[in-house]
Amino acid sequence: MSIKSAEFVKGVVIGADRILEENKLQVAFIGRSNVGKSSVINSLVGRKKLVKSSSTPGKTKEINFFLINEKIYFVDLPGYGFAKASFEQREKIRQLILWYLISVEIANRKIVMIVDARVGLTKLDLEMIDILNENGHEFIIVANKEDKLKRSERSKKLKEIYKKAGGKKIIFYSAKSGEGKNEVLASIFNG
Numbered sequence: 001m002s003i004k005s006a007e008f009v010k011g012v013v014i015g016a017d018r019i020l021e022e023n024k025l026q027v028a029f030i031g032r033s034n035v036g037k038s039s040v041i042n043s044l045v046g047r048k049k050l051v052k053s054s055s056t057p058g059k060t061k062e063i064n065f066f067l068i069n070e071k072i073y074f075v076d077l078p079g080y081g082f083a084k085a086s087f088e089q090r091e092k093i094r095q096l097i098l099w100y101l102i103s104v105e106i107a108n109r110k111i112v113m114i115v116d117a118r119v120g121l122t123k124l125d126l127e128m129i130d131i132l133n134e135n136g137h138e139f140i141i142v143a144n145k146e147d148k149l150k151r152s153e154r155s156k157k158l159k160e161i162y163k164k165a166g167g168k169k170i171i172f173y174s175a176k177s178g179e180g181k182n183e184v185l186a187s188i189f190n191g
């Protein structure tokens with residue numbers, strides 16, 4: 001499937017919202033702060049500035065809904081674990097993410113977990129994987145910023161992430177070069 005149109009619809013915070021009850025597929029992008037969730041969405045839809053991304057972590061503060069091809073939503077979540085945020089700020093973001101993943105019942109949802117290919121899975125990522133598994137959510141792992149990895153480091157990193165993730169499918173990705181784009185799109189739409 002190719003992406004023909006993408007538009008920002010709205011930002012959602014904790015509370016009832018009609019958009020959550022719509023019968024459209026929601027593809028949610030989750031991950032630590034600054035791993036490139038917003039950049040990955042931009043590169044997938046082929047629009048550099050659809051989603052605000054920034055070198056300052058903690059850019060995304062709401063759950064942002066983007067309508068793709070007028071029929072599915074890409075959902076950009078704030079990142080967890082931004083070290084420089086205050087405890088209250090981090091906790092607020094954490095509650096928002098957990099609310100969306102645990103409390104909101106969504107008929108049709110796919111989850112894409114983004115990690116930094118160089119860093120691999122951190123303690124926070126492993127906690128998130130536990131939460132996803134406990135709540136019966138299927139997900140794929142996208143290891144972004146692979147352009148920053150040396151060729152020689154790739155297979156070692158891949159094995160390391162694969163092992164830690166308990167044998168999950170991992171897709172190497174670069175929002176910068178577009179590497180992995182077809183594989184991620186195929187996984188979202190056909191997988």
Ligand SMILES: Nc1nc2c(ncn2[C@@H]2O[C@H](COP(=O)(O)OP(=O)(O)OP(=O)(O)O)[C@@H](O)[C@H]2O)c(=O)[nH]1
Nearest residue numbers: 033034035036037038039053054058059060079175
């Ligand atoms: N080299 C490289 N840099 C990237 C890539 N993806 C994102 N970045 C950079 O990483 C930084 C963070 O990107 P964002 O897309 O804002 O990250 P985010 O996960 O949405 O961040 P929060 O919303 O703060 O959680 C920016 O400076 C991006 O330009 C990539 O594939 N390669």
Ligand SMILES: [Mg+2]
Nearest residue numbers: 037038059060
């Ligand atoms: Mg973001």
